[in-house]
Amino acid sequence: MKRFDNQINAGSMADIAFLLLIFFLVTTTIDVDKGITVKLPPWDDEQILQPVPPRNVFSVKVNSNNELLVRKEPIPISRLKEHTIEFILNPNQRGDMPNSPKKAVVSLQNDRETNYETYIEVYNELKAAYNQIWEEEALKRYGKTYENLKREEKKSIRKDIPLIISEADPTDFALK
Numbered sequence: 001m002k003r004f005d006n007q008i009n010a011g012s013m014a015d016i017a018f019l020l021l022i023f024f025l026v027t028t029t030i031d032v033d034k035g036i037t038v039k040l041p042p043w044d045d046e047q048i049l050q051p052v053p054p055r056n057v058f059s060v061k062v063n064s065n066n067e068l069l070v071r072k073e074p075i076p077i078s079r080l081k082e083h084t085i086e087f088i089l090n091p092n093q094r095g096d097m098p099n100s101p102k103k104a105v106v107s108l109q110n111d112r113e114t115n116y117e118t119y120i121e122v123y124n125e126l127k128a129a130y131n132q133i134w135e136e137e138a139l140k141r142y143g144k145t146y147e148n149l150k151r152e153e154k155k156s157i158r159k160d161i162p163l164i165i166s167e168a169d170p171t172d173f174a175l176k
Contacts (some may be wrong), residue, residue, distance in 0.1 A: 056098040058087045058106045062122055064113030064172075077121055084129035088161070101133070101161040109168040123165075130163050137161060 040043045061069040061079070067076055070083055092099040098104045106126055110119055131146075137157050138146040146154065 013038040017153045054107055055096050060108050062110040062114045062118060065116040065171040066115050077125060081129045084126055085133060088133060095127050106165045108165060109169050112170045112172055126165055133161055
């Protein structure tokens with residue numbers, strides 16, 4: 001009489017487990033925190049930087065106490081968006097502001113001790129100003145929201161009102 005063997009041949013189990021491990025490692029994607037997405041302009045070796053006239057620069061400085069100095073005037077963050085819109089569009093054609101949105105440059109500089117939350121809040125207000133300007137321009141030109149525009153229409157608006165936010169290296173300064 002023959003006896004049945006209850007053992008399973010596990011000789012190739014390690015190979016199968018290894019192949020499954022490799023398969024899952026290769027096919028799995030890992031989400032990475034992206035932070036603030038800012039599209040940098042293409043590098044051009046031949047481009048010579050020209051100085052920007054002071055009337056075209058909207059300087060925003062944030063000190064270590066998280067206070068804003070906008071064009072040498074202290075203002076609260078809650079009013080930053082409206083000041084930015086007024087500067088870019090210059091509706092009253094003031095001589096100390098750019099005569100075209102194409103020439104407007106927003107310069108952001110913060111202290112090394114500035115809170116990250118304040119930096120993000122300031123950056124969001126500056127970006128929100130551009131978003132509102134683009135939205136109003138889309139409604140005026142095309143009668144629909146900026147989000148519903150075709151790619152060419154969005155490019156047209158961004159060509160006339162470009163997003164120019166220049167970030168300087170953090171420094172150590174106090175609000176004076």
